[in-house]
Amino acid sequence: MRLSQYFLPTLKETPQEAQVVSHRLMLRAGMISQSTSGIYSWLPLGSIVLRKIEAIVRNELNQSGAHEVVLPTIQSADLWKESGRYDAYGAEMLRFQDRHDRDMLYTPTAEELMTDIARRYLRSYRDLPQSLYQIQWKFRDEIRPRFGVMRGREFYMKDAYSFDVNEKGARESYFRMMRAYIKTFDRLGLTAVPVRADPGPIGGDLSHEFHIIASTGESLLYYDRKLEDIMAESGHTEVPVDAIMDLYAMEEEMHDPENCPVPASDLRQARGIEVGHIFYFGTKYSEALGANITDFDGKILPIHMGSYGIGISRLVAAIIEASHDEAGIIWPESVAPFQIALINLKVGDSACDETCQNIYDRLIESGVTVLYDDRQTGAGDKFATMDLIGLPWQVRVGPKGLKAGTVEIKCRRSGVVQEISLGSALTQLTATLAA
Amino acid sequence: MRLSQYFLPTLKETPQEAQVVSHRLMLRAGMISQSTSGIYSWLPLGSIVLRKIEAIVRNELNQSGAHEVVLPTIQSADLWKESGRYDAYGAEMLRFQDRHDRDMLYTPTAEELMTDIARRYLRSYRDLPQSLYQIQWKFRDEIRPRFGVMRGREFYMKDAYSFDVNEKGARESYFRMMRAYIKTFDRLGLTAVPVRADPGPIGGDLSHEFHIIASTGESLLYYDRKLEDIMAESGHTEVPVDAIMDLYAMEEEMHDPENCPVPASDLRQARGIEVGHIFYFGTKYSEALGANITDFDGKILPIHMGSYGIGISRLVAAIIEASHDEAGIIWPESVAPFQIALINLKVGDSACDETCQNIYDRLIESGVTVLYDDRQTGAGDKFATMDLIGLPWQVRVGPKGLKAGTVEIKCRRSGVVQEISLGSALTQLTATLAA
Numbered sequence: 001m002r003l004s005q006y007f008l009p010t011l012k013e014t015p016q017e018a019q020v021v022s023h024r025l026m027l028r029a030g031m032i033s034q035s036t037s038g039i040y041s042w043l044p045l046g047s048i049v050l051r052k053i054e055a056i057v058r059n060e061l062n063q064s065g066a067h068e069v070v071l072p073t074i075q076s077a078d079l080w081k082e083s084g085r086y087d088a089y090g091a092e093m094l095r096f097q098d099r100h101d102r103d104m105l106y107t108p109t110a111e112e113l114m115t116d117i118a119r120r121y122l123r124s125y126r127d128l129p130q131s132l133y134q135i136q137w138k139f140r141d142e143i144r145p146r147f148g149v150m151r152g153r154e155f156y157m158k159d160a161y162s163f164d165v166n167e168k169g170a171r172e173s174y175f176r177m178m179r180a181y182i183k184t185f186d187r188l189g190l191t192a193v194p195v196r197a198d199p200g201p202i203g204g205d206l207s208h209e210f211h212i213i214a215s216t217g218e219s220l221l222y223y224d225r226k227l228e229d230i231m232a233e234s235g236h237t238e239v240p241v242d243a244i245m246d247l248y249a250m251e252e253e254m255h256d257p258e259n260c261p262v263p264a265s266d267l268r269q270a271r272g273i274e275v276g277h278i279f280y281f282g283t284k285y286s287e288a289l290g291a292n293i294t295d296f297d298g299k300i301l302p303i304h305m306g307s308y309g310i311g312i313s314r315l316v317a318a319i320i321e322a323s324h325d326e327a328g329i330i331w332p333e334s335v336a337p338f339q340i341a342l343i344n345l346k347v348g349d350s351a352c353d354e355t356c357q358n359i360y361d362r363l364i365e366s367g368v369t370v371l372y373d374d375r376q377t378g379a380g381d382k383f384a385t386m387d388l389i390g391l392p393w394q395v396r397v398g399p400k401g402l403k404a405g406t407v408e409i410k411c412r413r414s415g416v417v418q419e420i421s422l423g424s425a426l427t428q429l430t431a432t433l434a435a
Numbered sequence: 436m437r438l439s440q441y442f443l444p445t446l447k448e449t450p451q452e453a454q455v456v457s458h459r460l461m462l463r464a465g466m467i468s469q470s471t472s473g474i475y476s477w478l479p480l481g482s483i484v485l486r487k488i489e490a491i492v493r494n495e496l497n498q499s500g501a502h503e504v505v506l507p508t509i510q511s512a513d514l515w516k517e518s519g520r521y522d523a524y525g526a527e528m529l530r531f532q533d534r535h536d537r538d539m540l541y542t543p544t545a546e547e548l549m550t551d552i553a554r555r556y557l558r559s560y561r562d563l564p565q566s567l568y569q570i571q572w573k574f575r576d577e578i579r580p581r582f583g584v585m586r587g588r589e590f591y592m593k594d595a596y597s598f599d600v601n602e603k604g605a606r607e608s609y610f611r612m613m614r615a616y617i618k619t620f621d622r623l624g625l626t627a628v629p630v631r632a633d634p635g636p637i638g639g640d641l642s643h644e645f646h647i648i649a650s651t652g653e654s655l656l657y658y659d660r661k662l663e664d665i666m667a668e669s670g671h672t673e674v675p676v677d678a679i680m681d682l683y684a685m686e687e688e689m690h691d692p693e694n695c696p697v698p699a700s701d702l703r704q705a706r707g708i709e710v711g712h713i714f715y716f717g718t719k720y721s722e723a724l725g726a727n728i729t730d731f732d733g734k735i736l737p738i739h740m741g742s743y744g745i746g747i748s749r750l751v752a753a754i755i756e757a758s759h760d761e762a763g764i765i766w767p768e769s770v771a772p773f774q775i776a777l778i779n780l781k782v783g784d785s786a787c788d789e790t791c792q793n794i795y796d797r798l799i800e801s802g803v804t805v806l807y808d809d810r811q812t813g814a815g816d817k818f819a820t821m822d823l824i825g826l827p828w829q830v831r832v833g834p835k836g837l838k839a840g841t842v843e844i845k846c847r848r849s850g851v852v853q854e855i856s857l858g859s860a861l862t863q864l865t866a867t868l869a870a
């Protein structure tokens with residue numbers, strides 16, 4: 001992509017309204033634009049990252065054996081009246097009437113819709129286990145939206161639902177999903193810590209939140225420091241679910257300082273951004289809506305269900321909270337909007353123009369994504385823009401280097417700049433990055 | 436994918452409520468499920484097709500030089516009050532108040548949002564031309580939703596917007612988009628006919644609808660029969676926009692029988708399903724919202740805009756209308772939910788099971804997508820299911836054939852069944868289909 005033809009409205013000033021670094025950087029990098037309170041438009045750079053995260057989440061869900069569905073954003077209130085949540089759910093649910101004065105709502109979460117699908121189509125124990133997921137926009141009318149897309153009103157979410165014959169099967173589905181989550185976050189370049197969350201009136205031990213550790217997190221976590229080491233390894237290896245379950249790891253409301261079994265020296269207290277939540281809720285919705293199956297011995301039983309969320313739009317911000325410096329964003333390779341920033345330091349100089357065009361063509365042929373800064377502007381401006389938007393590698397092409405047959409390569413994460421021969425630069429970059 | 440683990444609730448009976456063949460087949464093939472009037476859940480088989488169409492549309496838009504954005508489904512009414520459309524748009528627009536009693540609406544179309552982005556970020560002729568698109572759910576509260584997803588209330592749409600300095604530039608953007616549309620429909624296995632549509636009060640000749648010819652279409656079209664030949668070729672060759680523009684091709688409201696230059700013998704009259712619409716509307720919204728740029732000589736001028744829609748969810752139905760037979764759907768290869776149906780005719784027979792498993796593994800290794808019918812059910816049921824859901828190729832493995840070292844391959848479109856040696860079957864299929 002040529003920057004001269006791209007749509008990248010970066011800001012030099014720091015936006016006043018943004019309280020957290022991810023919000024500031026997303027505005028400054030031209031990734032998002034507020035449409036109205038808590039509602040954002042995703043501009044091209046932000047849209048690419050959103051779609052890349054979506055693709056990784058989808059791929060891991062598919063590999064876990066779940067099937068994608070697409071549920072509507074607007075639904076009739078009837079199902080929610082049946083489940084009892086139409087009255088119980090607060091003002092965060094957007095309610096309205098359609099032109100025929102029927103009560104409708106904007107889906108804030110899809111337990112009712114999914115349970116309705118289960119009761120229509122799942123009839124027998126032979127139809128189970130089953131897992132369905134969707135990646136869809138949700139709306140919750142937060143009274144005080146804040147932190148940009150971190151706590152917006154309209155947000156993009158993956159929500160999965162598992163259907164099992166009994167609790168034993170449901171536990172297997174739960175841990176299969178836990179493994180898929182750990183792999184997903186690892187592929188996103190994140191270490192997410194699972195902590196036990198309040199399972200609510202249903203009780204039991206099967207409710208975990210996944211948190212990215214960040215000082216701006218809204219949640220307070222208490223956990224055995226061994227958990228971080230386990231999590232850092234888990235994405236690459238067989239996920240040790242038993243070891244994770246054995247360790248103390250609690251969301252604030254679940255933490256009991258009086259009875260905490262971890263000595264103070266081993267207890268880590270940290271703030272976290274919740275990016276995922278997995279939850280086994282048994283037969284709550286299947287009983288309310290009559291989603292039953294016939295067991296192998298002919299008994300009619302309600303389906304055991306779990307639900308599993310990942311905040312896709314929030315993850316964009318969480319990744320930035322976890323990976324940035326003074327100069328801007330530092331994207332993990334897997335979600336970077338482009339892999340390489342190609343910087344022409346003297347547009348109009350025929351050696352620079354030709355070399356850049358040649359590098360650009362060859363990288364694209366190799367399947368590498370490139371943002372080529374071909375604008376008529378100074379080197380300082382170009383370096384600052386590319387540092388701000390955080391592409392993993394910069395290739396800088398200037399007349400002085402070209403006379404010596406070299407270009408500079410900067411690794412955005414380490415900050416290391418290497419002068420390197422033109423030939424090695426291409427070989428090195430394509431070997432590292434080619435798809 | 437093993438069918439025993441998949442979620443494919445096919446129906447044997449023909450649903451009473453469905454008036455058109457695509458609606459009937461989408462329900463019978465377990466692709467969609469009505470959630471409430473005009474609002475559908477997309478089940479796994481339908482979701483794959485929807486995502487495949489989305490990916491092809493996105494890829495062609497990107498190649499045309501447009502940039503993807505993601506705009507919110509919910510917006511403030513303010514922009515629509517500014518443009519004057521808040522009152523002008525009828526009851527199809529879903530309006531409501533948020534918890535702070537602010538007027539909000541569910542985006543039925545995004546001219547206002549896009550023009551707002553243009554006025555915020557496009558300042559100079561140097562920022563143009565520019566094209567932005569999104570693929571997002573829209574809602575129009577149809578008074579009488581019908582024909583399944585063909586005329587639903589919530590629908591999935593690609594809408595693009597072009598921004599140019601003047602009419603000349605806008606015409607170039609318009610024809611660039613026309614070329615992208617023709618290529619897109621060709622990749623989807625469709626011949627779409629562009630006809631002139633009523634440009635409304637703005638006038639001019641730059642408004643075309645793209646139609647799939649089908650007897651169930653809601654529009655009546657009149658065009659020179661030469662257009663069909665040109666369109667059938669256009670996807671594969673340089674698109675002859677001039678030749679297309681020279682031919683008579685009108686949507687009903689634009690057709691004037693008194694002054695039609697085409698002799699009756701060459702005039703084709705046909706019904707069409709509208710799947711795309713491209714439209715140059717000049718400065719209508721940029722003037723209303725003050726989206727101006729500075730021209731090269733310092734003059735402040737309103738931006739010239741066009742908008743370009745493709746109905747993604749409607750296309751799923753339109754493809755079925757254009758490609759089916761008595762037995763079910765016949766998917767074009769590019770959008771088929773799986774490329775191959777692998778049918779085990781005797782589950783439990785060790786030769787059949789092993790051969791099927793072997794074929795399954797090798798096809799998947801080659802990057803081919805396979806739906807493997809491993810259910811304990813009769814051959815007739817299996818053939819009928821696969822004919823219904825319309826995968827392009829069936830591989831049928833039975834004990835009798837295996838004794839002779841053969842399997843059967845059926846081409847869904849031609850209906851031809853070949854008996855072929857096991858080795859050639861794999862070679863032939865992977866050569867044809869490997870990604």
